[in-house]
Amino acid sequence: MKADKLSERKQKILKAVVDEYINNASPISSGEIKAKYFDDISSATIRNELSALEEMGYLIQPHTSAGRIPSKEAYALYVDRFLDKQPLRKEEIALIENAFKDRFDEIEDIVRRTARVISDVTNYTSVIVLKNINKVVLKEIKLIDLDQHTVLLVIITDSGIIRDKVITLRSDVNLDYVRDANIMLNRIFAGKTISEIKMPDGMIEENMAEFRELYESVIAILESYAESAEDTVYMDGQSKFLEYPEHDLKTTRDFLQIVDTKERLAEIIEDDTDIEFSVRIGKDEKGGIDKCAIVTAKYMLNGKEIGHAGVIGPERMDYSKVMRVLKYITKALGEIADGGNNDKKRID
Amino acid sequence: MKADKLSERKQKILKAVVDEYINNASPISSGEIKAKYFDDISSATIRNELSALEEMGYLIQPHTSAGRIPSKEAYALYVDRFLDKQPLRKEEIALIENAFKDRFDEIEDIVRRTARVISDVTNYTSVIVLKNINKVVLKEIKLIDLDQHTVLLVIITDSGIIRDKVITLRSDVNLDYVRDANIMLNRIFAGKTISEIKMPDGMIEENMAEFRELYESVIAILESYAESAEDTVYMDGQSKFLEYPEHDLKTTRDFLQIVDTKERLAEIIEDDTDIEFSVRIGKDEKGGIDKCAIVTAKYMLNGKEIGHAGVIGPERMDYSKVMRVLKYITKALGEIADGGNNDKKRID
DNA sequence: TTTAGCAGTCGATGGATAAGATTGCTAACA
DNA sequence: TGTTAGCAATCTTATCCATCGACTGCTAAA
Numbered sequence: 168m169k170a171d172k173l174s175e176r177k178q179k180i181l182k183a184v185v186d187e188y189i190n191n192a193s194p195i196s197s198g199e200i201k202a203k204y205f206d207d208i209s210s211a212t213i214r215n216e217l218s219a220l221e222e223m224g225y226l227i228q229p230h231t232s233a234g235r236i237p238s239k240e241a242y243a244l245y246v247d248r249f250l251d252k253q254p255l256r257k258e259e260i261a262l263i264e265n266a267f268k269d270r271f272d273e274i275e276d277i278v279r280r281t282a283r284v285i286s287d288v289t290n291y292t293s294v295i296v297l298k299n300i301n302k303v304v305l306k307e308i309k310l311i312d313l314d315q316h317t318v319l320l321v322i323i324t325d326s327g328i329i330r331d332k333v334i335t336l337r338s339d340v341n342l343d344y345v346r347d348a349n350i351m352l353n354r355i356f357a358g359k360t361i362s363e364i365k366m367p368d369g370m371i372e373e374n375m376a377e378f379r380e381l382y383e384s385v386i387a388i389l390e391s392y393a394e395s396a397e398d399t400v401y402m403d404g405q406s407k408f409l410e411y412p413e414h415d416l417k418t419t420r421d422f423l424q425i426v427d428t429k430e431r432l433a434e435i436i437e438d439d440t441d442i443e444f445s446v447r448i449g450k451d452e453k454g455g456i457d458k459c460a461i462v463t464a465k466y467m468l469n470g471k472e473i474g475h476a477g478v479i480g481p482e483r484m485d486y487s488k489v490m491r492v493l494k495y496i497t498k499a500l501g502e503i504a505d506g507g508n509n510d511k512k513r514i515d
Numbered sequence: 516m517k518a519d520k521l522s523e524r525k526q527k528i529l530k531a532v533v534d535e536y537i538n539n540a541s542p543i544s545s546g547e548i549k550a551k552y553f554d555d556i557s558s559a560t561i562r563n564e565l566s567a568l569e570e571m572g573y574l575i576q577p578h579t580s581a582g583r584i585p586s587k588e589a590y591a592l593y594v595d596r597f598l599d600k601q602p603l604r605k606e607e608i609a610l611i612e613n614a615f616k617d618r619f620d621e622i623e624d625i626v627r628r629t630a631r632v633i634s635d636v637t638n639y640t641s642v643i644v645l646k647n648i649n650k651v652v653l654k655e656i657k658l659i660d661l662d663q664h665t666v667l668l669v670i671i672t673d674s675g676i677i678r679d680k681v682i683t684l685r686s687d688v689n690l691d692y693v694r695d696a697n698i699m700l701n702r703i704f705a706g707k708t709i710s711e712i713k714m715p716d717g718m719i720e721e722n723m724a725e726f727r728e729l730y731e732s733v734i735a736i737l738e739s740y741a742e743s744a745e746d747t748v749y750m751d752g753q754s755k756f757l758e759y760p761e762h763d764l765k766t767t768r769d770f771l772q773i774v775d776t777k778e779r780l781a782e783i784i785e786d787d788t789d790i791e792f793s794v795r796i797g798k799d800e801k802g803g804i805d806k807c808a809i810v811t812a813k814y815m816l817n818g819k820e821i822g823h824a825g826v827i828g829p830e831r832m833d834y835s836k837v838m839r840v841l842k843y844i845t846k847a848l849g850e851i852a853d854g855g856n857n858d859k860k861r862i863d
Numbered sequence: 864t865t866t867a868g869c870a871g872t873c874g875a876t877g878g879a880t881a882a883g884a885t886t887g888c889t890a891a892c893a
Numbered sequence: 894t895g896t897t898a899g900c901a902a903t904c905t906t907a908t909c910c911a912t913c914g915a916c917t918g919c920t921a922a923a
Contacts, residue, residue: 194885196884196885196886197885197886198884198885208896208897209896209897209898210885210897211887211896211897211898211899212895212896212897214885214886214887215887215895215896217886218886218887228885228886230903230904230905231885231886231887231902231903231904231905232883232884232885232886232902232903232904232905233884233885233886233904233905234884234885234886307661309659309667311657311659311669313655313671319657319669319671321659321667321669321679323661323667331669331679403775404775405771405774405775406768406771406772406774406775408771409764409767409768409771415764416757416763416764416767419757419764419767420754420757423753423754423756423757424754426753426754427751427752427753427754542916544915544916544917545916545917546915546916556865556866557865557866557867558866559865559866559867559868559918560864560865560866562916562917562918563864563865563918565917566917566918576916576917577874578872578873578874578916579871579872579873579874579916579917579918580871580872580873580874580914580915580916580917581873581874581915581916581917582915582916582917
C-alpha cells in the first residue's frame with residue numbers, strides 16, 4: 168500500500184473523495200467526482216479507478232449501491248501528502264490574536280484561553296495536556312507561614328509552573344523558623360527534578376534535625392506529586408462534538424468516557440511525543456476513539472515544551488485547517504511569554 | 516392542583532407510577548399497578564383514578580394505547596411528600612468513606628474527590644459550584660519575591676481558599692521591600708471581602724508612595740477577581756449521562772452546551788440558594804435542561820458554606836437516593852476538615 | 864363505588880412494492 | 894491498452910398495508 172504506486176490521477180481522485188467527504192459526510196459517487204473535478208474523463212473511468220483504490224485499501228463502500236468513503240489509510244495519506252497549505256483567514260487570525268491581547272500572567276490562564284480559541288477557530292473539541300510536574304525542574308521552593316501550625320509550600324519550576332500546598336504541623340512554627348527552613352530546603356532541592364527527589368533512607372543530616380517534621384512533609388508532598396502520574400488536562404468546546412452527524416450516541420459515549428478518564432486521554436496524546444504533529448485516526452491497539460481523529464501538536468510556552476495541544480473531531484476532520492491553527496497558535500505562544508515581560512505582544 | 520385534594524389511594528397510585536417509571540423508564544399501565552401494588556381493587560378502578568390524576572395534571576399519556584408517565588408536577592410532589600427515607604446501603608457508605616480516608620489539605624483536592632464520589636454512588640453526573648472568591652473574606656495577603664521584577668501574590672481567605680497570581684513590576688524589588696509592602700497591604704485589606712475593595716479615587720496615602728506600583732497591581736488583581744463573576748465549576752461522571760435511554764442526541768447536546776458554558780450552570784445552581792435542597796425539573800423560564808433534573812445541596816466545608824454540590828440526571832431521577840447521598844456527603848464534609856486538623860476522621 | 868367486558872385507538876412490526884442511486888461488467892471503440 | 898456507453902444487478906430508502914398487541918375508556922351490571 169505504498170503511496171508511490173498511485174498514479175497522478177488516482178491521487179487526484181483520492182484527494183477529491185477525501186475533500187468531498189470532509190465537507191459533506193456522505194459517500195461520493197463517480198458521477199459527483201466527474202462533475203466537480205474532471206472534464207476530460209468519464210464517470211466509468213473514474214469508477215475503474217475507484218475500484219482500484221478500494222482494492223488498495225484506501226476507499227470503502229458502505230454498500231453496493233453507495234458511493235465511496237475514505238478509509239483510515241486514506242486519511243493518513245491525505246495528512247501526509249495532500250494537505251492544502253492555504254493561509255488562515257483574516258477573521259481566524261483576528262480571533263486568535265484577540266484572545267491573547269489582554270495581560271495574563273498565569274499558565275493556567277493562558278492554557279484556558281488557548282483551549283477556548285482552538286475550539287472556537289477549528290470548531291472541534293479542543294484538548295490540552297500539560298506535562299506532569301515531576302518532569303520539570305525545581306527552580307525554587309518558598310515556605311510561607313500561615314498561622315501557628317500551618318505553612319504554605321509554593322513550588323516554582325523552570326517553566327514557571329507554580330503549585331502550592333498547605334502543610335499542617337504538630338509543632339509550632341514562627342517566622343524565623345520558617346525562613347531558616349526555607350533556606351535549608353532550597354539548598355537541598357533547587358535544581359533537581361521532582362522525580363529525582365527521594366526520601367533518604369538513613370539519618371537526616373545533623374543540622375536538619377530541627378526541621379525534621381517540615382522536611383519530611385515537604386518530601387512527602389513532592390513524592391506524592393511524583394507518584395501521581397496524572398497530567399493536567401484542559402478541554403473546551405465539548406458540545407461541538409455533537410455537531411457532526413457521524414457522532415451518534417455510541418460514539419458520544421466513547422467520547423464522554425474519554426473525557427471522564429482524563430488519564431487515558433493524556434496517555435493517548437503523550438504517546439508519540441517526538442514528532443511535531445501527532446495524528447491518530449480511529450481506534451487502534453494503542454487507544455483512540457472509534458470514528459474519531461485526534462490531532463495534537465507540541466505545546467510550547469516561553470521556549471519550553473510544556474505539553475500537547477490539539478483537537479478531537481470526526482475522522483473526516485479538516486486536517487489542513489486544524490494543523491494550520493495549531494501551528495499558528497503554538498508558534499504565537501512560544502513567543503508571547505518570553506523573558507518575564509508578559510505585556511501584550513503582536514503576533515505577526 | 517393542591518396535593519391535599521388527593522385521596523390516600525390517589526397518592527399511593529401516583530407514587531407507584533413515579534417509582535415504577537424511575538426504575539423502568541417506560542409508561543405504566545393500570546394492569547401493572549394492580550399486579551404490583553394492589554390486591555383489593557381492580558385495574559378498572561385504577562384506570563379511573565389514573566384518568567383523574569391525568570386530569571389534575573400529574574400524569575401524561577404519551578398516546579392513547581400507552582400507559583402513563585409522571586409529569587413535572589408529579590415529580591415535584593413526589594420530592595415534596597413521597598420520598599422514601601431508606602438509609603444508604605453499607606457499600607455506598609463504605610465507598611464514600613473510602614474516598615475521604617486519605618490525608619488531604621487543599622480544597623481543590625477535596626472538591627474533586629467529592630465530585631467523584633457523588634457521581635460514583637448516585638450514578639449520575641455530579642457537579643460542584645464553588646462560590647466566587649469575591650464573596651469571601653480576605654484573611655491575609657502574602658507577597659513572596661520570586662526574582663528581581665516579579666512577586667507572587669497569595670490570597671488567603673476565611674474559608675481557606677488560596678489563590679495566587681504572579682505580579683510583574685517595572686521597578687526592582689528586594690526582600691525588605693516586599694516584606695514592608697506586605698505589612699502595609701495587610702493593614703489595608705485584611706478583614707474585607709474582595710468585592711469591598713475599590714481603587715481609591717484620590718491620592719494614595721503618603722506612606723504608600725513607595726509601594727505605589729505594587730499597590731496598584733494588587734488592587735487591579737483583586738478587582739479583576741471581583742469582576743470575573745465566574746464561580747469555579749467541577750464535574751465528574753459526564754459519561755453517566757448517556758446511561759439513561761431518554762437522553763437522546765438532542766438532550767445530550769443541551770447537556771454538553773451547559774457543560775461548555777459553566778457560568779450558566781453556576782447561575783442555575785446558585786439561583787435559589789436559601790433552601791437546603793434545590794430541585795429543578797426540566798427546563799423552565801429560569802433555565803435548566805429539558806428532560807433533565809438538577810438536584811443540589813448547600814456544600815459546607817469546615818462549617819462554612821463554600822458552594823453547592825449536586826447531580827444532573829434524567830427527570831425520573833432517583834431523588835430519594837440522590838438526596839440521601841448529598842445529605843450524607845455534605846454532612847460528612849462539614850465535619851471532616853474542622854479546626855485545621857486534616858487527618859483522617861471517622862464519619863459515623 | 865366498583866367491576867367485568869368489550870370496542871376503539873394507537874404504536875410497533877414486518878412484508879411487499881416501488882423508486883432511486885450507484886456500481887460492475889461487457890462489449891465496442893480509439 | 895486505456896476509455897467509454899450502456900445496461901443489468903444490487904442495495905437503500907420510503908411508502909403502504911395488514912396484523913398484532915397493549916392499553917384505555919366507556920357502558921352496564923353488581
